[in-house]
Amino acid sequence: MKRQKPPHLDLSKNYWKNFLDKSDIAIDATLGNGFDTLYLAKILIEPANTKGKIICFDIQKKAIESSKLLLKENLKKESFKNISLLNKSHEDLTKHVTIKANLIVYNLGYLPGSDKKITTKSKTTISSIESAFKLLAKKGAISIISYPGHFEGEKEEIALIEYLKKIDKKEYNVLHFRWLNKEKAPSFFWIEKK
Numbered sequence: 001m002k003r004q005k006p007p008h009l010d011l012s013k014n015y016w017k018n019f020l021d022k023s024d025i026a027i028d029a030t031l032g033n034g035f036d037t038l039y040l041a042k043i044l045i046e047p048a049n050t051k052g053k054i055i056c057f058d059i060q061k062k063a064i065e066s067s068k069l070l071l072k073e074n075l076k077k078e079s080f081k082n083i084s085l086l087n088k089s090h091e092d093l094t095k096h097v098t099i100k101a102n103l104i105v106y107n108l109g110y111l112p113g114s115d116k117k118i119t120t121k122s123k124t125t126i127s128s129i130e131s132a133f134k135l136l137a138k139k140g141a142i143s144i145i146s147y148p149g150h151f152e153g154e155k156e157e158i159a160l161i162e163y164l165k166k167i168d169k170k171e172y173n174v175l176h177f178r179w180l181n182k183e184k185a186p187s188f189f190w191i192e193k194k
């Protein structure tokens with residue numbers, strides 16, 4: 001089978017892979033079950049044991065615990081010192097992160113298989129992205145996947161589009177990918193600092 005991940009996840013990960021250099025710094029603003037962080041760790045930290053770092057956020061302890069398990073099972077022990085798992089909201093990333101990041105990723109929505117009411121919300125998401133802009137390194141990027149298939153997700157995507165449309169084109173390229181022949185399909189946004 002050629003395709004293993006849903007197309008929006010595949011697309012975002014291909015962007016990350018082509019964009020990142022080993023030893024870059026990434027922030028996973030929505031850790032969830034840790035799959036995105038694991039993918040980033042394989043690029044940034046393993047196998048060469050480079051100086052790459054990943055700082056991760058999730059408001060649910062459950063997410064931190066399940067990610068810890070996944071990462072332990074799939075990464076070398078020494079790679080852990082380069083990954084921080086913070087059981088905190090991403091609302092203001094600058095409160096917890098002081099270094100510049102090359103890539104900041106958001107996979108919005110709720111933890112799969114968990115309480116759907118605990119989901120990312122437009123107000124905190126926009127505020128987080130505002131803080132992400134402050135932390136971006138030169139030529140850094142922000143990757144966002146949004147899910148309009150549920151009520152909060154739809155509100156969030158509309159707010160995101162309105163917000164991102166106004167980003168200064170002299171400073172950033174803002175791309176929006178959406179499957180046109182599928183209703184309420186997830187969107188992928190890629191924002192690159194010039």
Ligand SMILES: C[S@@+](CC[C@H](N)C(=O)[O-])C[C@H]1O[C@@H](n2cnc3c(N)ncnc32)[C@H](O)[C@@H]1O
Nearest residue numbers: 030031032033034035036058059089090111120
């Ligand atoms: C779709 S999941 C992320 C999937 C994940 N990246 C993965 O690879 O498994 C979205 C996550 O965002 C988390 N979340 C919701 N609001 C948040 C907030 N304000 N700050 C940080 N995480 C939040 C949820 O708890 C949930 O685990």
